[in-house]
Amino acid sequence: MDRKNIFIAEHEPKELEKMRQYIADSEYTILDYAADGPNAIRQIRTVHPDLVVVDFDLPVTGGLEIAKIAEEDHIAPALVIVSMSQSAFVDISGEQWDFAYITKPFSKTEFLQAIHLVTISYKRITKLEEEVAKLKNDLEIRKDIEKAKGILMDVLKLSEKEAFRKMQKQSMDKGIPMREIAKAIILTYETQK
Amino acid sequence: MNMPKYSKEDVMRIAVEQDVMFIRLQFTDIFGVLKNVAITVNELDKALNNEIMFDGSSIEGFVRIEESDMYLRPDPSSFAIFPWRPNEGKVARLICDVYNTDGTPFKGCPRNVLRRALDEAAKMGYGMSVGPECEFFLFLTDSEGKPTTITHDDASYFDLAPVDLGEDARRDMCLTLQQMGFEIEASHHEVAPGQHEIDFKYDDALETADKIMTFKMVVRTIAKRHGLHATFMPKPVYGINGSGMHVNQSLSKDGKNIFDDPEGLLGLSQEAYYYIGGLMKHAKAMAAITNPTVNSYKRLVPGYEAPVYIAWSPKNRSPLIRVPAKRGAATRIELRNPDPTANPYLALAVMLMAGLDGIKNKIEPASAVDKNIFDMSEEIRAGYGIDSLPGSLEEALVEMQKDQLMRETLGEHVYTKYIEAKKLEWDEYRTQISKWEIDRYISQF
Numbered sequence: 001m002d003r004k005n006i007f008i009a010e011h012e013p014k015e016l017e018k019m020r021q022y023i024a025d026s027e028y029t030i031l032d033y034a035a036d037g038p039n040a041i042r043q044i045r046t047v048h049p050d051l052v053v054v055d056f057d058l059p060v061t062g063g064l065e066i067a068k069i070a071e072e073d074h075i076a077p078a079l080v081i082v083s084m085s086q087s088a089f090v091d092i093s094g095e096q097w098d099f100a101y102i103t104k105p106f107s108k109t110e111f112l113q114a115i116h117l118v119t120i121s122y123k124r125i126t127k128l129e130e131e132v133a134k135l136k137n138d139l140e141i142r143k144d145i146e147k148a149k150g151i152l153m154d155v156l157k158l159s160e161k162e163a164f165r166k167m168q169k170q171s172m173d174k175g176i177p178m179r180e181i182a183k184a185i186i187l188t189y190e191t192q193k
Numbered sequence: 194m195n196m197p198k199y200s201k202e203d204v205m206r207i208a209v210e211q212d213v214m215f216i217r218l219q220f221t222d223i224f225g226v227l228k229n230v231a232i233t234v235n236e237l238d239k240a241l242n243n244e245i246m247f248d249g250s251s252i253e254g255f256v257r258i259e260e261s262d263m264y265l266r267p268d269p270s271s272f273a274i275f276p277w278r279p280n281e282g283k284v285a286r287l288i289c290d291v292y293n294t295d296g297t298p299f300k301g302c303p304r305n306v307l308r309r310a311l312d313e314a315a316k317m318g319y320g321m322s323v324g325p326e327c328e329f330f331l332f333l334t335d336s337e338g339k340p341t342t343i344t345h346d347d348a349s350y351f352d353l354a355p356v357d358l359g360e361d362a363r364r365d366m367c368l369t370l371q372q373m374g375f376e377i378e379a380s381h382h383e384v385a386p387g388q389h390e391i392d393f394k395y396d397d398a399l400e401t402a403d404k405i406m407t408f409k410m411v412v413r414t415i416a417k418r419h420g421l422h423a424t425f426m427p428k429p430v431y432g433i434n435g436s437g438m439h440v441n442q443s444l445s446k447d448g449k450n451i452f453d454d455p456e457g458l459l460g461l462s463q464e465a466y467y468y469i470g471g472l473m474k475h476a477k478a479m480a481a482i483t484n485p486t487v488n489s490y491k492r493l494v495p496g497y498e499a500p501v502y503i504a505w506s507p508k509n510r511s512p513l514i515r516v517p518a519k520r521g522a523a524t525r526i527e528l529r530n531p532d533p534t535a536n537p538y539l540a541l542a543v544m545l546m547a548g549l550d551g552i553k554n555k556i557e558p559a560s561a562v563d564k565n566i567f568d569m570s571e572e573i574r575a576g577y578g579i580d581s582l583p584g585s586l587e588e589a590l591v592e593m594q595k596d597q598l599m600r601e602t603l604g605e606h607v608y609t610k611y612i613e614a615k616k617l618e619w620d621e622y623r624t625q626i627s628k629w630e631i632d633r634y635i636s637q638f
Contacts, residue, residue: 036336038334
């Protein structure tokens with residue numbers, strides 16, 4: 001079941017109150033809130049919200065820092081609230097800024113839709129990131145195994161099939177993953193050169 | 194050796210491969226504060242050719258206005274990319290030595306001071322290995338972001354999730370340090386609430402001094418990323434343990450640890466004993482370097498596992514000098530009074546020179562004291578010839594000025610600037626009215 005817990009980092013009581021009202025009869029829940037950067041980070045890391053809404057002008061660190069940490073450390077996606085004048089700055093920053101943002105003043109609909117958008121995008125991106133990480137890893141393993149195979153073929157004058165089978169046998173007999181066998185072969189070869 | 198030895202070409206290649214955008218040219222001032230000159234990757238070539246200059250007069254304790262141009266000479270093997278900004282332009286760092294415009298090493302650069310000491314040791318055939326154990330506190334900040342002395346341990350937040358903020362932060366610190374090439378030996382919560390310790394593997398003295406500076410930077414940065422404030426202040430809270438930086442040290446010759454001697458008493462060589470003798474002889478004089486702040490001396494009091502008396506022991510857990518049980522390549526002497534506010538370059542330099550003085554002049558240390566010194570009366574301690582560390586920064590400065598070895602090790606420039614600044618610090622502290630005085634006297638008188 002999808003939990004839709006939100007953490008709000010907002011120092012202006014009026015803004016906070018507005019957001020509370022908007023969220024009150026929505027599918028979302030406000031877990032907690034903070035009025036300064038360090039406090040926000042501490043709480044976000046503790047309560048693990050599904051989304052962080054943060055004001056650009058948040059005291060002590062600024063809101064951007066909180067958004068960065070939340071996303072860089074894979075805690076939650078961030079929605080940054082900026083004022084009209086700040087949104088010009090955002091547009092100029094271009095590539096440097098890759099956070100979802102919403103400009104004040106915003107309506108209830110705009111707010112909830114933005115939240116929804118950020119949440120589903122984050123889900124997709126996280127899934128893709130995991131896939132990419134796995135593929136990268138598989139590629140590295142494949143590279144190592146190919147390299148080790150090549151070494152065995154060269155040094156022991158084996159065919160490709162025989163080299164692979166030899167490694168496979170070692171892996172099964174010793175209960176060590178193929179990748180470790182490959183790395184050991186490469187290391188031995190390099191140190192003996 | 195833990196870090197790979199990069200050449201200038203390696204650094205250029207990696208910077209390009211990894212899309213590094215900014216580089217911090219780091220160096221340390223004589224008070225142990227990390228400074229940096231920021232450049233973009235376009236200037237990296239220039240930096241590696243030792244062409245980057247900066248205004249030395251902007252650094253406290255460096256120079257007067259007239260002699261201000263200084264050059265930074267980066268050490269390519271210190272190249273490291275900061276792991277905590279993966280999405281934006283990557284930032285890397287290079288640790289630098291400071292040089293004068295005429296190409297001579299700047300005498301006020303602490304890294305050069307340590308190099309000189311290491312050169313002295315090398316002349317005798319010795320290399321120095323150091324493994325530090327560094328403690329620190331993690332405190333909460335208030336609504337304005339200012340540090341408090343409230344630890345997350347006693348703040349009761351939440352019924353939602355009993356996560357230990359400090360543990361998370363410390364784990365993140367270790368991961369980050371490892372990504373930067375550190376080998377972490379141990380990491381745990383310390384005795385006092387909010388206090389932590391991270392130990393990393395011993396390395397050559399210069400590398401270790403660099404690592405201590407890096408360590409402090411990483412701890413502070415990661416603490417911030419967890420909404421906490423890290424402090425290396427020796428005694429931030431009265432009545433609980435303070436933060437020390439125990440320094441495990443050994444000398445090697447031809448790749449072999451020369452403190453180790455299976456035939457020797459306790460498995461230690463004669464040199465090991467002389468080294469201990471040297472450390473004990475100069476302990477009081479070194480204090481202004483190993484324990485450089487007013488607050489340092491609030492930690493060096495009985496009852497909190499910090500040393501007070503000048504003695505060594507292979508058995509006791511809280512002496513000034515401890516000899517851990519391990520032998521072989523891991524044989525070492527542990528000096529327990531330094532605290533993390535010490536400038537690691539200067540501290541290691543004076544320790545090394547003190548130890549070498551012991552070896553050169555065959556200084557036999559007093560016998561080990563395995564009894565509890567804190568239980569002894571003053572007469573008994575005097576009977577054993579047990580002296581004590583200075584009780585304040587003022588006393589420490591007096592002791593430092595009595596010892597010619599300090600002057601020689603630090604060099605005239607650092608020695609003079611250091612004492613000048615520390616005297617000012619003491620004077621400023623001395624003339625402040627503390628809360629204790631108000632509480633104690635304002636009503637009574």
